[in-house]
Amino acid sequence: MDGSTQITREMTGARMVVQALKDQGVDTVFGYPGGAVLPIYDEIFQQNDIKHILVRHEQGAVHAAEGYARSTGKVGVALVTSGPGATNAVTGLTDALLDSIPILVLTGQVPTFMIGSDAFQEADTIGITRPCTKANWLVKETDKLAATLHEAFHVARSGRPGPVLVDIPKDVQFATGTYTQREQHTSRYQPRRAPDMAMIEAIVDAMENAERPVFYTGGGVVNSGPEASRLLRELVGATGFPITSTLMGLGAYPASGANWLGMLGMHGLYEANMAMHGCDLMINIGARFDDRITGRLDAFSPGSRKAHIDIDPSSINKVIRVDFPVVSDVAEALQAILDLWTARGSRVNRAGLANWQGQIAEWRAKKCLTYTPSTTTIKPQYALERLEALTKGMDRYICTEVGQHQMWAAQYLGFEDPNRWMTSGGLGTMGYGFPASIGVQLAHPDSLVINVAGEASWLMNMQEMGTAMQYRLPVKQFILNNERLGMVRQWQQLLHGERYSSSWSESLPDFVKLAEAFGAKGIICKDPADLDDAIMEMLNYPGPVIFDCLVEKHENCFPMIPSGKPHNEMLLGEASTVGAIQAGGAVLV
Numbered sequence: 001m002d003g004s005t006q007i008t009r010e011m012t013g014a015r016m017v018v019q020a021l022k023d024q025g026v027d028t029v030f031g032y033p034g035g036a037v038l039p040i041y042d043e044i045f046q047q048n049d050i051k052h053i054l055v056r057h058e059q060g061a062v063h064a065a066e067g068y069a070r071s072t073g074k075v076g077v078a079l080v081t082s083g084p085g086a087t088n089a090v091t092g093l094t095d096a097l098l099d100s101i102p103i104l105v106l107t108g109q110v111p112t113f114m115i116g117s118d119a120f121q122e123a124d125t126i127g128i129t130r131p132c133t134k135a136n137w138l139v140k141e142t143d144k145l146a147a148t149l150h151e152a153f154h155v156a157r158s159g160r161p162g163p164v165l166v167d168i169p170k171d172v173q174f175a176t177g178t179y180t181q182r183e184q185h186t187s188r189y190q191p192r193r194a195p196d197m198a199m200i201e202a203i204v205d206a207m208e209n210a211e212r213p214v215f216y217t218g219g220g221v222v223n224s225g226p227e228a229s230r231l232l233r234e235l236v237g238a239t240g241f242p243i244t245s246t247l248m249g250l251g252a253y254p255a256s257g258a259n260w261l262g263m264l265g266m267h268g269l270y271e272a273n274m275a276m277h278g279c280d281l282m283i284n285i286g287a288r289f290d291d292r293i294t295g296r297l298d299a300f301s302p303g304s305r306k307a308h309i310d311i312d313p314s315s316i317n318k319v320i321r322v323d324f325p326v327v328s329d330v331a332e333a334l335q336a337i338l339d340l341w342t343a344r345g346s347r348v349n350r351a352g353l354a355n356w357q358g359q360i361a362e363w364r365a366k367k368c369l370t371y372t373p374s375t376t377t378i379k380p381q382y383a384l385e386r387l388e389a390l391t392k393g394m395d396r397y398i399c400t401e402v403g404q405h406q407m408w409a410a411q412y413l414g415f416e417d418p419n420r421w422m423t424s425g426g427l428g429t430m431g432y433g434f435p436a437s438i439g440v441q442l443a444h445p446d447s448l449v450i451n452v453a454g455e456a457s458w459l460m461n462m463q464e465m466g467t468a469m470q471y472r473l474p475v476k477q478f479i480l481n482n483e484r485l486g487m488v489r490q491w492q493q494l495l496h497g498e499r500y501s502s503s504w505s506e507s508l509p510d511f512v513k514l515a516e517a518f519g520a521k522g523i524i525c526k527d528p529a530d531l532d533d534a535i536m537e538m539l540n541y542p543g544p545v546i547f548d549c550l551v552e553k554h555e556n557c558f559p560m561i562p563s564g565k566p567h568n569e570m571l572l573g574e575a576s577t578v579g580a581i582q583a584g585g586a587v588l589v
Contacts, residue, residue, distance in 0.1 A: 013142040014039035014173040017106065020149035022049055023182040026077050028068060028442055029053070030061040034081025036108025036121060039173035041079075053442060053471060056463035058085050060435035062092025062163075063461070065103045067439030069096075070422045071397055073225060075156045076103040076439065082110055083121030086167075087128060091429060093163045094132040098426025099248060100223055102161035104152050105133075111171040112140050125167045134162035140169065142177030150185035159191030160312035161223050191311060195328035200336045203283065203307050203324045204344065207337075210281035211352025212304075212359075213241045216264070219248030219425070220286020220310060222418040224330035228252070229418045231334035232285065238338065238346055240353060242360055244272040246287050247410055248425045255414035261360070265293040266561045267407040270368035270570060271360055273559070276301055277567035278359070284308040286330045289319040290426065299566035309333045368559050368572055369411055378528050380405065380480045380551040384412040384452070387478060390535050395447045396420065397440045401433040401457030404486035404557045409452040431460030434477060438464060441473040448476070448539070455481040455508060455548075465518040468544040476538050477546045482553045483508060490556045494571070495563070511548035518544075526550035 011019065017040050021029065030053045033041045044052050055061040058080045065076030080089050086107040096103050110119040126138045135155045139145045145168065152164045207213060215236060221228045229252045236243050236259050243253050244261040253260060262269035264276055276282065282304045287293070289308075294300045300320065307324035308316050316325045326333055371381045398413055399422040400406040406423055415421050422440060424432040437451040451458075458479055468475050489503040515522030521541045525534035525548070538545045558573040 009179060010176055011179050012039065012043075012174060012176055013145050013168065014043045016142070016145045016177070016179050017149065017168070017173070018043045018047060018050065019179055020146055020182070021077065024075070024150070024153045026050060026075070029077045029079050030055055030064040030068075030439065031079030032058050032061055032081065032085060034085050034108060034121070036082035036085075036110060036170050037079060037106075037173075039170065040106070040108070040168075052079075053438070053467065055435065055438075056466050057461065058088035059091050059431065060438075060461050060464045060467065062089050062103065062105060063095070063429075063432050063435035064439035064442075065105075066092065066096050066101045066432075067399060067422050067436030068443045069101050069103050069439075070436075071419050071440045072443045073419060074102075075153055076101070077106070078103065079106045080108070081121065082108045082125070083123045085121075086123055086125040090129060090132060091427075093129055093165065095424055095427040095429045095432060096163035097132050097134065099424065100161050100219055101163065102156040103163045104156055105163065105165045107165060107167045108173075109138070109167045109169040112169045113171070115169065125165070129165050132163070133165050136165040136167065138167045139172055142172050142175040145172060145177065146180040147185055150180070150182050151187055151189075154185070154187045155189055158189060160220075160310075160315070192313075192327050193311070193329040193332055195309070195326050195333040195336050197336065199324055199326050200333065200340060203326070204337060204340045206281050206305055206307070206324065207239065207241075207283070207341065208344070208347045209349055211349050212279045212356045213239075213281040213283070213353070214261075214275050214279040215241055215243040215283050215285060216245075216276065216287055217243060217249045217252055217285045218246040218287025220330050221249055221252040224286065224311075226418065228286075228331035228334060231331055231338060233257070235334055235338050235341070238341060239348060242275055242357070244268070244275065246290065246293055246425070247423060249287065250410060250421045251415035251418045254416040256416060263410050265290075266295070267411070267557055267559060269411070270366050270559050270572065271363035273561065273567040273570060274363045275360055279304045282306045284310075284322070285334070286310060288315045294319065295561050296564055296566045301567070366572070371555075371573055374552065375528060378526065378531060378549060378551045380408050380482070380555055381412060382528060383480060383531065383549050383551060384408050386531050386535060387450070387452075388413050390532065390539065391448065391450070397422065397444060397447055397449045399423065399433040399437040399440060399449070399451040401451070401453040402428045402430045403454045403457055404490065404555075405452055405454045405480045407557045408480075413452075430457040434458060434461050435464050435467075437475045437477075438467055438473055441475050442471070449474075450476045450478050453477055453479045454486060455479050455483065455511075456485050456505065459509075462514070465515070465520060465544065465546075469519050472543065474541070474543050474545075477544070478538070479511060479546065479548055480551050481508075481511070481548050482551050482555070484553055487557070489554070493556070494560075511546050515544075515546035520544040520546060522546050522548070524548040524550070
């Protein structure tokens with residue numbers, strides 16, 4: 001289609017879809033064709049502005065769109081057919097909903113006159129996806145299609161970002177209607193962005209008097225855009241307050257920063273969790289008080305006053321009652337706090353803050369990430385330490401699957417910038433990381449993209465090796481292979497009397513041969529002495545790599561807050577402290 005052609009004109013619904021994607025600046029679509037979307041695929045074939053990536057499973061398409069979105073800040077797009085195509089997208093939609101990732105999923109539907117007749121590959125896509133999207137639409141009139149598509153993009157990226165879905169019957173794709181360009185679209189959905197200045201003033205008052213303050217940050221800082229991360233760093237520097245982050249917020253503040261406490265939560269660092277428990281002022285910026293963070297609610301940060309800045313009004317006071325609620329875009333709230341803090345002379349409780357920093361230094365001295373090294377077996381922590389050392393400073397993006405390896409990656413890999421860390425936080429979706437890494441690599445073709453995986457998670461979407469090979473994407477799959485469902489096994493050891501019910505597989509592939517079967521590079525390493533050379537071989541290979549890193553089978557991931565416990569009751573690995581109570585291969589502190 002000629003890009004100079006008049007935009008507002010009569011066209012088919014299928015052409016409207018492609019034109020709307022162009023209008024919205026989309027350059028990549030992840031999808032899988034089927035009968036109910038063939039008119040759209042025919043239009044994609046007849047243009048060159050939008051690249052279509054043929055995945056091997058619809059779940060992979062949505063996760064790839066998530067990786068693309070998370071690493072760019074743009075709306076990721078997936079295109080799937082009706083029935084099983086749509087139902088296969090549900091996991092990715094739910095994943096994006098819980099992690100606030102802006103994606104648009106376009107689904108085909110049977111013709112309007114057949115809806116409700118149990119036609120071939122018919123499913124109630126709108127009903128099925130209503131609970132797992134921010135909004136969804138079934139378009140029955142071609143004249144309404146363009147406006148709906150523009151609205152979908154607006155809703156996906158505005159306010160708290162999230163997934164949206166547009167269901168398009170096949171006859172609507174064939175029919176002709178009037179296309180409305182993006183600039184002519186207006187929306188009633190206009191989330192509040194500016195903060196209440198009276199509440200900002202109350203927060204600054206509390207900051208000036210706090211003795212034990214802490215910034216608790218989340219994915220909302222990343223979602224707000226690079227300006228929010230810049231302002232956060234400036235505010236931390238101006239106040240000297242310590243800062244921690246959820247899993248989703250890593251990189252918004254640099255891991256090398258002097259005030260960085262590390263990640264908090266169930267597998268967070270000792271100093272971060274203890275600071276959250278002992279603070280007298282907690283400023284939550286773009287996090288949602290998730291249960292992996294709070295632990296036992298009635299014992300969560302018991303002596304603190306709490307502020308919560310979030311663009312989603314429904315997130316505030318949903319889990320934890322706060323003293324200073326602020327419904328606002330994170331960047332605008334941070335700018336307001338910083339301006340007022342500076343205007344009032346950057347006053348801080350110096351004596352209190354000095355004592356607080358001394359206490360934090362004592363907690364840091366626990367060295368909670370210390371583990372017992374081995375010269376004969378690769379410890380998973382060691383594998384990630386070496387990966388960090390050998391890739392530090394590179395133009396690097398990290399994805400993960402879900403499990404122990406995910407937590408170790410969050411603990412041992414350092415992130416200096418936002419949008420460099422793609423992981424499934426809220427839903428905990430095994431199989432997320434590999435297709436997400438494909439989406440990231442397509443968005444950043446010249447960057448190093450590594451997916452840190454466990455063998456069990458990786459196998460859930462292993463078919464996407466075909467996608468990586470077809471599009472010559474040099475994604476590196478760094479598999480920590482313990483031949484176990486590691487996190488399940490850990491819980492069974494610590495909490496279920498060492499009854500290891502179905503937490504291992506008796507049949508795993510030879511990952512090197514599997515890589516070669518796809519035409520990729522396969523590397524296996526089991527000796528710590530060979531690890532650096534093997535990692536460098538992976539990094540230097542110009543194409544896709546499956547790295548089978550055979551690690552200690554029964555290593556546990558610590559620190560760990562046991563389910564139902566408060567932040568100050570953590571299990572630590574035996575190597576990180578002495579003189580504590582023995583508790584199932586760990587020490588209780």
